[in-house]
Amino acid sequence: MLCLPAGVARSDVEELDRVVRARVPLDRGEALFRAGEPFGHIYVVRTGTIRTTLPEQDGSEQVIGFHLPGELVGLEAIRDQYHRCDAVALERTSLCMLRFDQLEELAPRIPGLQRQLYRLISRELVEDQQHLVALGRRTARERVALFVHSLSERLEAAGYDGTELRLAMSRDEIANYLGLALETVSRELARLGEDGLLAVDRRRVRVLDRPALAGVAGRPPSPATGGSRSQTSGS
Amino acid sequence: MLCLPAGVARSDVEELDRVVRARVPLDRGEALFRAGEPFGHIYVVRTGTIRTTLPEQDGSEQVIGFHLPGELVGLEAIRDQYHRCDAVALERTSLCMLRFDQLEELAPRIPGLQRQLYRLISRELVEDQQHLVALGRRTARERVALFVHSLSERLEAAGYDGTELRLAMSRDEIANYLGLALETVSRELARLGEDGLLAVDRRRVRVLDRPALAGVAGRPPSPATGGSRSQTSGS
């Protein structure tokens, strides 16, 4: 039930509880924070999905990330002590809210907590980098495949079934995230369906051929972290 | 001369010196680390430029970032304890090499150091997010303008002249970074020159009209951190 559980001794639980100020429940569409608000807490998603967007000066928004259970939200604000993006719940979502100053003070004193915190931060960095790869010179098909594949992997990492996804986000939001038009996302999802990699029914997506999906996505084939090159299955 | 200087008391300098294992000098083209190598240190750029790239399975590489003086390199490796990108010097570069485990142990004990570390990490996150904005549905012109503008700002943050840039990276690397073809980068730089925003001479770029550049880049006009919307200057 804790938010940063790895390797934390039972005896430290009550100390941690001081930091975890609250379990924040949000309804679909509610904001966790908005760009410009002062920074004070970081958040861990427990259930649900948080979308972060960077407001553009022309009024539009760039979707920066979708945060799934176990992932952190709000780190970008540490630098300047105010939030630079909006964070909104895409569905009923529950989060842990951690006072950052207390966490900072407590983390070094609890074995494993500091390390766990660094790992989670690093994970966000890695997530952004995946995103960068998706946006840099890849075809629409590859982007969409990478998106679904990444969602699938992350849901599995959070203990969910990674083959049976219920997308919390609209086509429009996916398109924005991937740097595509929403029509293109729709078309490419349909095509991945026709090709037998996915079964797409509105926001319900079933991964039918994980290796082929990973192939199209341009991701290493498996949890096998070897160095061997391998072919993408050419549809 | 220190690498993480902000707010660190003089008396702690020698402790810090234990952590700073070495000043690493790299020649143009030399690697700081490669994807797959075990993680042990993080690095602070002192002078020069580091390029980080994520290897793709098809053998190509996605340029993830350019790291300028004062910026951190190697954070992505904390998560899995091995590096997932290549880091290479684009010119003669000098870095501080910090043993991460010692830094972890020391940081909480030196007032200001921990906070400074968090800030630098957060900065990397923010930098990646800028990059994401650049890649998400922007025109080639906007991307290139944003790139130059961001370089300019960061160089100024590092104490350099932000109007007189010497690009350490090739057109090809910029193109990869921005998700464009190198010919397009060349053309758009030329166009920004024709329009009087920049003076471009090979790798020498002078910023002639900063506000207009920021406008094209879609960035808020100035260091004025108000909330007021403002117009982009047309052409």
Add this chain to the structure above:
DNA sequence: GGCGGGACTTGACCTGGATCAATTCCGGCC
């Protein structure tokens, strides 16, 4: 100082995905 080669520029053409425009579908509500 001349030579070779990589980096950059410039031009012509072509295509992937954006844009515009209906149409369908589903889910909530009365």
Add this chain to the structure above:
DNA sequence: GGCCGGAATTGATCCAGGTCAAGTCCCGCC
């Protein structure tokens, strides 16, 4: 159960930028 509205699909056209193809320039090296 029928109606309404937002979300998604599907189709037709168009264009920004990719690709291909010459040049040109500069810099290091002999």
